[in-house]
Amino acid sequence: MITPLHGYDHPSPSVRLHTSVSAVVVGGTPYGVPMAGAIVAEGLRKNFGTVEALRGIDLDVASGTVFGFLGPNGAGKTTAVRIFTTLLLPSGGRAEVVGLDVVRDAEALRARIGLAGQSAAVDENLTGLENIQMVGRLYHLSATEARRRAGEILERFGLAEAADRQAKTYSGGMRRRLDVAASLVARPDVLFLDEPTTGLDPRSRMDLWAMIRELVQEGKTILLTTQYLEEADNLADRIAVVDLGTIIAEGTSDELKDQIGGEVLELHVKDPAQIGQVAQALSGVGIGEPSIDQEAGKIRIPVGSDGPAALLDSVRRIDDMKLALEDIALHRPTLDDVFLSLTGHAAEEEQEEQASSGRRKRGQRRGRRRDT
Ligand SMILES: Nc1ncnc2c1ncn2[C@@H]1O[C@H](COP(=O)(O)OP(=O)(O)O)[C@@H](O)[C@H]1O
Ligand SMILES: [Mg+2]
Numbered sequence: 001m002i003t004p005l006h007g008y009d010h011p012s013p014s015v016r017l018h019t020s021v022s023a024v025v026v027g028g029t030p031y032g033v034p035m036a037g038a039i040v041a042e043g044l045r046k047n048f049g050t051v052e053a054l055r056g057i058d059l060d061v062a063s064g065t066v067f068g069f070l071g072p073n074g075a076g077k078t079t080a081v082r083i084f085t086t087l088l089l090p091s092g093g094r095a096e097v098v099g100l101d102v103v104r105d106a107e108a109l110r111a112r113i114g115l116a117g118q119s120a121a122v123d124e125n126l127t128g129l130e131n132i133q134m135v136g137r138l139y140h141l142s143a144t145e146a147r148r149r150a151g152e153i154l155e156r157f158g159l160a161e162a163a164d165r166q167a168k169t170y171s172g173g174m175r176r177r178l179d180v181a182a183s184l185v186a187r188p189d190v191l192f193l194d195e196p197t198t199g200l201d202p203r204s205r206m207d208l209w210a211m212i213r214e215l216v217q218e219g220k221t222i223l224l225t226t227q228y229l230e231e232a233d234n235l236a237d238r239i240a241v242v243d244l245g246t247i248i249a250e251g252t253s254d255e256l257k258d259q260i261g262g263e264v265l266e267l268h269v270k271d272p273a274q275i276g277q278v279a280q281a282l283s284g285v286g287i288g289e290p291s292i293d294q295e296a297g298k299i300r301i302p303v304g305s306d307g308p309a310a311l312l313d314s315v316r317r318i319d320d321m322k323l324a325l326e327d328i329a330l331h332r333p334t335l336d337d338v339f340l341s342l343t344g345h346a347a348e349e350e351q352e353e354q355a356s357s358g359r360r361k362r363g364q365r366r367g368r369r370r371d372t
Pocket of ligand 2: 077078079118194195
């Protein structure tokens with residue numbers, strides 16, 4: 001299940017409270033150790049009038065990895081991407097991509113990066129082939145070279161058959177793929193993909209994920225913004241959880257999940273009358289107090305990173321005592337749990353997805369108007 005984060009347009013006061021939480025860096029590279037950061041930011045800030053879109057973010061993305069910039073609407077994701085891709089000047093701090101400063105070396109940097117923006121920058125009236133050729137020409141490729149590259153790229157990403165059709169006949173998923181494909185024309189080392197799968201159906205999302213994985217395999221560095229927890233979980237080597245212009249946590253998906261307590265063992269007893277006995281039998285299993293839900297006949301025990309051992313131990317003890325279980329399972333916290341624990345506001349309910357994607361679209365339109 002894909003769960004979008006809470007899609008608010010205007011942060012509520014309760015959300016605002018949590019921006020004072022300082023970033024928690026888990027398992028990161030120790031400061032001071034030089035690394036080949038393909039994308040680096042230090043104290044990066046951006047104000048739009050009184051709006052603090054970025055409040056000082058630090059990033060260090062290693063070459064050849066996917067970095068997930070995960071956060072709800074209004075978090076500052078697009079602002080960061082626009083600064084990294086030289087489309088917007090920072091108000092403070094600094095940023096470098098492939099060792100080039102985004103302000104001082106903007107011109108040189110543009111030739112080294114690819115961007116697929118939040119709204120696919122596809123020209124509807126051109127064919128797929130013409131769209132990519134056009135981008136190639138913008139990157140100063142010769143007409144022949146642009147055509148050759150365009151053909152190659154379309155072939156590679158399963159768009160060859162549609163190459164000579166106008167983009168307006170493409171499905172949403174095909175358009176996004178075309179847009180990402182176009183960002184590859186100049187063979188950039190670093191790609192910025194701003195919410196590449198927002199609004200796509202699950203099948204198209206999977207296709208795009210496959211495309212992204214392929215690009216990483218060939219050594220590209222990708223910064224991917226997303227509102228989808230599952231997307232970050234699936235694609236990103238490291239994830240920064242961002243909320244209201246601040247990175248509130250950073251680490252691998254596993255590190256982020258461990259940070260909120262590792263796994264939980266959940267047991268469902270067959271006979272609720274035996275729940276006390278079962279709990280007693282399990283005394284000492286796990287790393288924390290079991291919580292008992294008498295009515296549901298359920299016991300939850302935090303087990304840290306020792307899940308499988310705790311599970312085996314529990315089964316043995318219960319068997320020895322001749323007690324019966326309906327079900328026993330290990331649960332890994334989800335990124336949902338992580339986000340909730342870090343920000344105090346939950347990821348969105350699935351049934352609200354429809355409404356929220358409407359809110360997102362309106363928010364994006366407003367954002368575009370302001371930009372122009
Ligand atoms: N051009 C702009 N003018 C004024 N405010 C802006 C502009 N662009 C973005 N913002 C504001 O900055 C904040 C971050 O926006 P954005 O980077 O688009 O977030 P995200 O991409 O994570 O949804 C929001 O509060 C948004 O309204
Ligand atoms: Mg955005």
